[in-house]
Amino acid sequence: xxxxxxxxxxxxxVLIPAISYGSQLAIGALGVTLIYGILRFSNFAHGxxxxxxxxxxxxxxxxxxxxxxxxxPLPTALLALPFxxxxxxxxxxxxxRVVYRFYRRVKAKPIVFVMASIGVMFIMNxxxxxxxxxxxxxxxxxxxxxxxxxDFKEMTGLREGLAFKTSQGITIIAAVLIVALLFWFLNxxxxxxxxxxxxxxEDLALLSxxxxxxxxxxxxxxxxxLITIAGVLYGLDKSFKPFTYFQxxxxxxxxxxxxxxxxxxxxxxxxxxxxxxxxxxTYAWKKIAVYLLPDALEPSGLAQLLxxxxxxxxxxxxxxxxxxxxxxxxxxxxxV
Amino acid sequence: xxDPFLIGDGMTGxxxxxxxxxxxxxxxxxxxxxxxxxxxxNGAGKSTGMKAVFGxxxxxxxxVKLGGEDITKLSPQARVRKGMGFVPQTHNIFGSMSVExxxxxxxxxRTDDISxxxxxxxxxxxxxxxxxxxxxxxxxxxxRQQVAVGRALMTKPSVLMLDEPTAGVSPIVMDxxxxxxxxxxxxxxxxxxxxxNARQALEIADKGYxxxxxxxxxxxxGKELLADPEVRQSxxxx
Numbered sequence: 001x002x003x004x005x006x007x008x009x010x011x012x013x014v015l016i017p018a019i020s021y022g023s024q025l026a027i028g029a030l031g032v033t034l035i036y037g038i039l040r041f042s043n044f045a046h047g048x049x050x051x052x053x054x055x056x057x058x059x060x061x062x063x064x065x066x067x068x069x070x071x072x073p074l075p076t077a078l079l080a081l082p083f084x085x086x087x088x089x090x091x092x093x094x095x096x097r098v099v100y101r102f103y104r105r106v107k108a109k110p111i112v113f114v115m116a117s118i119g120v121m122f123i124m125n126x127x128x129x130x131x132x133x134x135x136x137x138x139x140x141x142x143x144x145x146x147x148x149x150x151d152f153k154e155m156t157g158l159r160e161g162l163a164f165k166t167s168q169g170i171t172i173i174a175a176v177l178i179v180a181l182l183f184w185f186l187n188x189x190x191x192x193x194x195x196x197x198x199x200x201x202e203d204l205a206l207l208s209x210x211x212x213x214x215x216x217x218x219x220x221x222x223x224x225x226l227i228t229i230a231g232v233l234y235g236l237d238k239s240f241k242p243f244t245y246f247q248x249x250x251x252x253x254x255x256x257x258x259x260x261x262x263x264x265x266x267x268x269x270x271x272x273x274x275x276x277x278x279x280x281x282t283y284a285w286k287k288i289a290v291y292l293l294p295d296a297l298e299p300s301g302l303a304q305l306l307x308x309x310x311x312x313x314x315x316x317x318x319x320x321x322x323x324x325x326x327x328x329x330x331x332x333x334x335x336v
Numbered sequence: 337x338x339d340p341f342l343i344g345d346g347m348t349g350x351x352x353x354x355x356x357x358x359x360x361x362x363x364x365x366x367x368x369x370x371x372x373x374x375x376x377x378n379g380a381g382k383s384t385g386m387k388a389v390f391g392x393x394x395x396x397x398x399x400v401k402l403g404g405e406d407i408t409k410l411s412p413q414a415r416v417r418k419g420m421g422f423v424p425q426t427h428n429i430f431g432s433m434s435v436e437x438x439x440x441x442x443x444x445x446r447t448d449d450i451s452x453x454x455x456x457x458x459x460x461x462x463x464x465x466x467x468x469x470x471x472x473x474x475x476x477x478x479x480r481q482q483v484a485v486g487r488a489l490m491t492k493p494s495v496l497m498l499d500e501p502t503a504g505v506s507p508i509v510m511d512x513x514x515x516x517x518x519x520x521x522x523x524x525x526x527x528x529x530x531x532x533n534a535r536q537a538l539e540i541a542d543k544g545y546x547x548x549x550x551x552x553x554x555x556x557x558g559k560e561l562l563a564d565p566e567v568r569q570s571x572x573x574x
Contacts, residue, residue, distance in 0.1 A: 190440075190444075193433070193437055193440060193441060194441065194444060196430070196432065196433060196437075197430050197433060197437075197441045197444075200430040200431060200432045200433060201427055201429070201430050201431070203424070203427065204424070204427060204428065204429070204430065204487075205430075205441070206412075206413060207412065207413070207416065207422060207424075208416075208441050208442055208444045208445070208487070209413060209416055209417065209444050209445035209491075210441070210444055
């Protein structure tokens with residue numbers, strides 16, 4: 001029984017949160033990796049573009065809620081998502097047109113692109129705070145739980161409860177669907193293959209008659225969809241606050257780099273590596289240790305390796321280790 | 337005498353807008369279904385000469401004509417659409433993509449059914465059919481060259497230009513590649529190629545150009561050049 005309780009506690013406090021957080025990171029990192037592979041720069045505006053997409057979705061959600069539109073038990077935000085994606089696509093295509101296209105024309109070095117993207121980041125940062133404010137925003141509605149901790153306890157008679165939030169369920173399902181769809185697109189459609197070809201060998205792609213501007217446009221639209229979805233899922237799961245999205249930049253980049261920049265499969269793996277590391281290192285293991293270890297060995301402290309305040313340090317450490325020992329990432333990507 | 341099928345006539349120019357001239361009044365041409373080979377010492381401008389024909393550098397003087405049409409002002413991409421295929425010396429495949437995807441990308445500009453052309457490439461290079469689902473970057477040097485040539489053939493070009501197709505492959509593979517190139521020429525496609533292995537290349541050439549310092553030094557049929565004592569002494573090692 002103790003063993004079962006330990007497993008349930010592990011699932012409740014580590015596995016489920018890490019899987020849903022990992023899914024959010026993976027979707028975010030896919031965007032970073034696509035931009036790196038095709039536009040060949042690290043997009044620092046990624047986190048704040050994510051906030052922009054989430055913001056538009058939230059505004060549309062509020063509007064829908066005020067009209068009484070609802071898809072209970074699912075959150076209304078899912079209904080507002082297409083609007084968010086459309087607005088974000090428009091936004092990233094506009095920034096590409098007014099900022100990045102110029103640097104592409106003059107064949108600027110990647111570092112120049114990175115600096116330009118930091119500029120875009122600050123502007124996006126300001127726009128989002130100006131429109132929706134810097135504070136916390138709640139927009140989740142619908143059923144909060146698929147499985148409540150108390151119901152689980154009653155059902156199984158175990159001492160530990162297992163809570164499974166609707167937002168977590170949606171996140172995991174969405175991640176699986178998105179990854180399947182993206183890989184199908186990249187591997188089986190003409191446009192997807194032309195994107196891979198462009199990423200692999202730009203000169204030869206040009207020689208083969210692949211239109212670079214079209215590849216860039218399709219990439220931005222896909223990235224806009226990915227970041228809006230990731231941003232909304234994160235907001236549903238935790239809450240929406242512009243500064244948190246800026247902070248997400250670090251774990252997202254860490255995920256993309258750990259997996260191998262430019263490699264979509266790596267981005268997904270990287271997302272889960274970072275999420276699991278962050279959650280396991282900051283989790284207080286005492287509860288589980290009590291179930292599994294004999295009484296004499298019961299830890300006196302919380303058995304927490306790192307306070308949650310330091311969770312970003314985890315991404316940093318993993319990033320440094322990977323860059324030192326395997327600069328191309330776990331999967332074969334480009335070295336940074 | 338009628339104009340040759342493809343001719344770069346009196347080409348003078350270099351890389352960039354103000355780069356020094358590399359080619360000096362250089363003329364290169366190839367007839368329909370024939371093989372023309374450009375040879376010469378290192379740094380003679382062999383590859384540059386071919387790139388000039390393909391529109392990859394600024395010509396200050398001279399013109400390029402394909403099938404009687406002046407294409408001097410066209411970009412390389414536009415020349416591909418006019419029926420020119422180009423196989424660069426390096427980075428000539430999509431390494432992370434499968435052999436079949438490489439061929440599909442080669443035929444990207446075509447709007448008609450490309451499966452028949454893929455089939456023809458597989459008939460020409462049977463090994464590629466076997467490896468069609470394998471990443472092209474994992475193949476051997478000779479097989480990668482076959483992928484590169486196959487990719488260029490996907491647009492059904494009337495002229496195929498090869499920049500040192502046998503660089504870095506073993507002599508046996510080289511012979512095989514040359515055989516395949518002859519086969520391609522027999523289907524009516526003109527071949528223009530730059531080669532380091534001058535002797536073997538001239539043996540299969542209908543026409544040979546020896547370039548020295550960006551200018552035509554000797555021109556003739558492959559046999560004539562092989563027999564020319566001066567060419568033999570200077571470029572073929574006696």
